[in-house]
Amino acid sequence: MVDKKQSSRTFKKNILCIGGGYVGGSTMAVMAYKCPRYKVTVVDINRDRINQWNSETLPIYEPGIEEIVRATRGKNLFFSADIDKAIRDAEIIFVSVNTPTKNFGTGAGMAADLQYWEKTARQIRDASDSNKIIVDKGTLPVKTALAMERILTATKDVQFDVISNPEFLAEGTAVRDLLDPDRVLIGSRETPEGIRARNEIVEIYKNWVPEGRIITSDIWSSELSKLAANAFLAQRISSINAISAICEKTGANVTQIAHAIGLDKRIGEKYLSASVGFGGSCFQKDILNLVYLCRHYGLNEVADYWEGIVRINNYQKERFIFTMLLTMFNTLVDKKICLFGFAFKANTGDTRESPAIYIAKRLAEEKAELVISDPQAIENAKKDLADVDGKMRYVEDPYEAAAGCDAIAVMTEWNLYAKLDYEKIYRAMAKPAFIFDGRNILDHKRLFDIGFNVFPIGKPKLSHFRER
Numbered sequence: 073m074v075d076k077k078q079s080s081r082t083f084k085k086n087i088l089c090i091g092g093g094y095v096g097g098s099t100m101a102v103m104a105y106k107c108p109r110y111k112v113t114v115v116d117i118n119r120d121r122i123n124q125w126n127s128e129t130l131p132i133y134e135p136g137i138e139e140i141v142r143a144t145r146g147k148n149l150f151f152s153a154d155i156d157k158a159i160r161d162a163e164i165i166f167v168s169v170n171t172p173t174k175n176f177g178t179g180a181g182m183a184a185d186l187q188y189w190e191k192t193a194r195q196i197r198d199a200s201d202s203n204k205i206i207v208d209k210g211t212l213p214v215k216t217a218l219a220m221e222r223i224l225t226a227t228k229d230v231q232f233d234v235i236s237n238p239e240f241l242a243e244g245t246a247v248r249d250l251l252d253p254d255r256v257l258i259g260s261r262e263t264p265e266g267i268r269a270r271n272e273i274v275e276i277y278k279n280w281v282p283e284g285r286i287i288t289s290d291i292w293s294s295e296l297s298k299l300a301a302n303a304f305l306a307q308r309i310s311s312i313n314a315i316s317a318i319c320e321k322t323g324a325n326v327t328q329i330a331h332a333i334g335l336d337k338r339i340g341e342k343y344l345s346a347s348v349g350f351g352g353s354c355f356q357k358d359i360l361n362l363v364y365l366c367r368h369y370g371l372n373e374v375a376d377y378w379e380g381i382v383r384i385n386n387y388q389k390e391r392f393i394f395t396m397l398l399t400m401f402n403t404l405v406d407k408k409i410c411l412f413g414f415a416f417k418a419n420t421g422d423t424r425e426s427p428a429i430y431i432a433k434r435l436a437e438e439k440a441e442l443v444i445s446d447p448q449a450i451e452n453a454k455k456d457l458a459d460v461d462g463k464m465r466y467v468e469d470p471y472e473a474a475a476g477c478d479a480i481a482v483m484t485e486w487n488l489y490a491k492l493d494y495e496k497i498y499r500a501m502a503k504p505a506f507i508f509d510g511r512n513i514l515d516h517k518r519l520f521d522i523g524f525n526v527f528p529i530g531k532p533k534l535s536h537f538r539e540r
Contacts, residue, residue, distance in 0.1 A: 172357065
């Protein structure tokens, strides 16, 4: 219940975030937690989402977020569907609305779809009656801030200073990333007004982020930094996945290779885990956005390079399907295959661009019978596969899900999958039983000794079938 005395007290600043999704909700919750003198409000056009933020069942799964929301909600953190009022009351507005890849018109499949962002910009302009700082929090094409400025200043005698403050969160560790960030990047126009606005945002983050980790820059460098960071990270994953294909042909072990590479201080160990492919809301979208930007400026060779990162990622998923098909006697018709995990990574229920979506659809095309299991992503999986024809069941319990199946495909690196009783699972499965470890998280020798035919990513297979 909201404490009226607390909710009506005078705060140092009124901060608003438009967009109560994963980034907006998490970021504002931590900001409220670390800045008790600031009033932080989150609004969203989706009333159901706002209702969830105000309930005991939050709209996102993220380790640590529930505790922070409980500690701040009704004190200095508020969730509302009254967007216009919140805009009028705010002095600083963070914009964190969805910018998916366009699926229509010019740039379809690559460019960012800015329709929701533009509608938000117009709503801010129309509802504002006082000067405000506008902070772009999403991943946006370079020069988006310029478009924001033009929209905001088109009809009103109100001063808007536009700031770029891209997020660098990894789902599953978002709270930790926010509480102890590698860096906070804040970009502005290099004008006296722009620098003053930028310093206002710096002062917010200084409440908990060491000053040495707060980086300021011009606004265009800030916008491009987010695209570049995700492109570089995705490039590492696609590179190790490309090496995994060679490993399977030669008998080398991709985990040992990644360890050796990662010890090189020039390279480092992060993002060198081979898998069935990367997913999530950022990597593919941001790389394709970068590709589109390069082609716009006539940099076709640069565009081809970055586009190759996405091609390798797609190749890795198709290669996984081909291995399953070839191994299971060149047909998957009516074979029961259980997917362990559907989220694009562990510790989240997010399924955006998850490799499991592609794998499930391809298996359905091969007329396999699917059983989908995941501790957090079942409902999202149902939505992702709603238009897919074929036999499909959704079972959260992994033991029940695997019973009677011909094969298990590990899609998400949830810790629980490494700790299951695979002897029990093996006894309940059809024979011969197969495991395709798309995340390399299982004890492959142990599984082989139990009786499974084991096919990891980038490692020698362990098969009970006699080779010709």
